[in-house]
Every structure is written in C-alpha cells, then in structure tokens.
Amino acid sequence: MKRWIPLILFAVLAGFLYVGLYLNPREVPSPFIGKPAPTFVLPVIGQPGTTFSPEQAKGKVWLLNIWAPWCVSCRAEHPYLMQLAQSGVQIYGLNWKDKDREAEALLNEKGSPYVVTVDDLDGRVGIDFGVTGTPETFVIDRAGIIRLKHVGPIDDGVWQKKFAPLLQELEKST
Amino acid sequence: MKLTALLFAFALAAPALAGEAAPNAENPEVEARINKLGEDLRCLVCQNESLAGSRADLAEDLRREMREQMQAGKSDAEVIDYLTARYGDFVLYRPPFKPVTYLLWLGPVIFLGIGGGVWYVTLKRRRKMQDQIQPDSEALKKAAALLDQ
Numbered sequence: 001m002k003r004w005i006p007l008i009l010f011a012v013l014a015g016f017l018y019v020g021l022y023l024n025p026r027e028v029p030s031p032f033i034g035k036p037a038p039t040f041v042l043p044v045i046g047q048p049g050t051t052f053s054p055e056q057a058k059g060k061v062w063l064l065n066i067w068a069p070w071c072v073s074c075r076a077e078h079p080y081l082m083q084l085a086q087s088g089v090q091i092y093g094l095n096w097k098d099k100d101r102e103a104e105a106l107l108n109e110k111g112s113p114y115v116v117t118v119d120d121l122d123g124r125v126g127i128d129f130g131v132t133g134t135p136e137t138f139v140i141d142r143a144g145i146i147r148l149k150h151v152g153p154i155d156d157g158v159w160q161k162k163f164a165p166l167l168q169e170l171e172k173s174t
Numbered sequence: 175m176k177l178t179a180l181l182f183a184f185a186l187a188a189p190a191l192a193g194e195a196a197p198n199a200e201n202p203e204v205e206a207r208i209n210k211l212g213e214d215l216r217c218l219v220c221q222n223e224s225l226a227g228s229r230a231d232l233a234e235d236l237r238r239e240m241r242e243q244m245q246a247g248k249s250d251a252e253v254i255d256y257l258t259a260r261y262g263d264f265v266l267y268r269p270p271f272k273p274v275t276y277l278l279w280l281g282p283v284i285f286l287g288i289g290g291g292v293w294y295v296t297l298k299r300r301r302k303m304q305d306q307i308q309p310d311s312e313a314l315k316k317a318a319a320l321l322d323q
Contacts, residue, residue: 025221031262097231123235130260132218132232 030130030149037064037140038128042118045095046104052092052118054144061170062090063163064138065114066126069095069102071134077153081113084159089167093117096126096134139163141170204244208237211250214267215257224267 037054044050054064065081067074085091093114095103098121107117120126129138132151139148148166150158212226219230225237236257243253254266263269271279309317 028218028262028264031259123232124239127232127235127239127260130262132261 024151026132026151028130028132028151030146032130032138032146032149035146036144037138037146038125040118040120040125040128042094042120042125044116045093045119046107047116050116052116054140057090057092057140058144059142060090061142061167062092062115062140064092064094064129064140066094066096066129066131066134066136066138067117068134069098069106070100073153074135077135077155078110078113080153080155080159082111084154085113090115094120094125094129096120096131097123139166139170142173201245204241207244207250208240211240211253212237215254216265216267218261218265225265 039054041051041053044052081091091113093112093116095117098119103117103119107114118125123131129136130149135153137150137154138146141147147170148162150162152158154163209226213224215225217223217225217228217230217233219232220228223230223233225233239256240253243256248256257265263275269275269278
C-alpha cells in the first residue's frame, strides 16, 4: 500500500491540473446574479431624443447584450443574435464605448438584432454592470432581477446549454 | 548663435514633451491614493496586472471612477466597496477572510503543519532505528581487524 502513495498523490495533482486546463479565467463570478439590474437612462442609437431605461422592459424576460463595433467576437455572434431575435427573444443592446461612433452605420448595414440599443459612450453603465470586456450578455427576468451573466460570444452550444433552459423556466413563471 | 541656443533649448525640452502627462496631476494626493489602492486591486482585463499598473482601457476608466469618487470625498473603503459591488472579491488581491476563503488563507498553515508532522515522525523513526542497531563486541573486533590490515 505504502509504495502507492506517491502515485496517488501524483494522480490527484495531475487531476487538479487537468481540470485547471479547461477553466476559463474570464468567467469571473458575477456579484449581480439574483440582484436587481443597475438602473440607467441612456440615449437610444438611431432614434435621436429617445432614451431607454431598464424600467421600460419590466414585465418582460429580456437579454442585455453588451457589445461594441470595435469588438471582433461581437461580430462573430451577430448572425446568431439575429436568429434569436427572429425567433422572438427580446434582446436589448448596450453599445459600449463606441468612441468612433460606428454603431449606427454598422447596424444599418448588417441589420440589428436589438429591440433598441443604447449608447454608453463613456462606459459608465458598463462598469455599473461589472463589464470587463465585450461581448457580455445578461438575462433579466420580469421583476428586473439579473439571472445569468455570460462572458464571450453566444453560439448555439452556449445558447442550448445556458440560456434556453433558463429562459423557458422564466417565461413560464409569471 | 541665438538660434543655436534656441535649438538647444528645444532639444532639451523634447523629452519633457514625450513624457505622458498624468491625467490629473493637479491633485497629487488623490493620485497617490489611487496608486496605493490600485496596487492591491486586480485589473480585470489583464488579470495578472494591478489596477495601478495596467494600461488597459478598462483600468483607465476604473481609475477615472476612483479619482472622481475620491475628489467627491469618498474614503478608500467606500471606493473599494464600489468596485467589489461590481466586480466581486475577484478584484481584490487580498481577498477578505470569510468561509469561502478559509482554505485559501489557512491552506499554507495547514500544509506547513502536515509537513512538520511528517518531518517529526521521520526523525523519530530514524532515531529509533539507530538505537536498535547495537553491534556486538565480536563484530566490532572483526571490523577493527579488517581496518588494521
């Protein structure tokens, strides 16, 4: 028995390291889960004079997708978001730190998956949501509580695994 | 001659132009507080850098937030609360001592204890083994004879 101890220790260490290989250090645990979404009032892109605030979406289950025209992974997830929007998912956009003011032209060219997308030029609202990079997506329930935060682009795999079951459950509860 | 002197003066001034101006140098006290606090805070983008040392865009924004709050008279603790409310304890390089971090804080002490225990037991055993080896006089004589040859 005794001679196996080093092997067992090695196996345990190797196990930890193996799991560590596949952990994503960007998945920072969000302190927002289960808490009300931070409130804000921001201008809506493409509709001068209009503003949007999360209160206006109360009573709906909705996604807040934080994106930026300069963000490559946001472009990668764009076609999938378009699909989701077509299937009736309520996606609101937050255009984060768009210093070059490209969002409106980009949305006109590629199409917009968003009900509305708001303009967070100085990035303050993004910081209030604890954003570290784009894209990030929050699921917010009817009461305005954040239920899920996803860091990185959404694709079909992520959607089926993380979002779809939660949305189903949230849509059922009224 | 005057021209040469002027050119020389410009040449001397060039490095000063090249230096990056601190965004808010008129309040060195606040800047010093930001730098001191920022050393113990994690930059969320380049995760192994401190918030004080990082040049990432988000780090600059967060320093701007800290600056504004400090100028508004907020204490260091309030600024830290502002950041942890948004980014969690992950932003702190010195996480607080609470149940989920007990293992993190106490782990080294526990491992030191285990190591010390193993060391003590090994020493004890070795001494016991040495005590058990009592060569009889016959064997000693033989050994001495061999050495004398």
